[in-house]
Amino acid sequence: MKLLKRIGLLLLLVAIAIQFVPVNRNNPAVDPNQDYLKVSAAPAEVARLLKASCYDCHSNEAKYPWYSYVAPVSFLIQNHIQEGRSKLNFSTWGSNSSGQDLAEAAEEIPEVIAEEEMPLWDYKLMHPEAKLSEAEKRTLIDWFNSGSRATGQTEGDKNHHEGEDHDD
Numbered sequence: 001m002k003l004l005k006r007i008g009l010l011l012l013l014v015a016i017a018i019q020f021v022p023v024n025r026n027n028p029a030v031d032p033n034q035d036y037l038k039v040s041a042a043p044a045e046v047a048r049l050l051k052a053s054c055y056d057c058h059s060n061e062a063k064y065p066w067y068s069y070v071a072p073v074s075f076l077i078q079n080h081i082q083e084g085r086s087k088l089n090f091s092t093w094g095s096n097s098s099g100q101d102l103a104e105a106a107e108e109i110p111e112v113i114a115e116e117e118m119p120l121w122d123y124k125l126m127h128p129e130a131k132l133s134e135a136e137k138r139t140l141i142d143w144f145n146s147g148s149r150a151t152g153q154t155e156g157d158k159n160h161h162e163g164e165d166h167d168d
Helices: 002-020 044-053 073-087 102-114 121-126 134-145 155-162
Strands: none
Touching: 044 134, 102 134
C-alpha cells in the first residue's frame, strides 16, 4: 500500500511539474493577400467549412482553447498544429513560402476529406462544428477537384502562360 501511495504522489508531482514546460502558442503573422481563401476566391461556403474544419491546424490562425494550456494535452495540440502547418498552410498559400507543391496539395485535399483522414478524430471530438456532413464534404471535394480555382490560377492565367513566347 505504501508503494502505491508513493507512486501516486510521484505521478501527481510529475503532472504538476509538466505544467511548467513551455509550449509555443504563437501564430505567425498572416498576410491576408497570401491566404488561400483570398488567392483562390473561394466562395463563402467553402471558406466557412475550411475555417471551421481546417484552419486551426493548417493555417497561422490557430485558436487555443482553455484545455490547450493543460499539459500533456498542450503538447499534443501543439504537435498537431506544427505538423499540420508543415504539411499544408492555408495562410502562406499565395507566397508558397513553405515550399509546398500547391498542385499536389490541392489534389491531396479531396482525398483526405473523402477518406475521412481529416479533420482528425480527436479534433472533431473537441470541436463538433468541425465534423463535416456528407454534403459539406462534397462541397469541399468538388471545389478542390474543380482544378484551377484550387491553386489560385484561373483558366485565363493558364492559357496566357501557355501561349507566351519566352525569348530568354
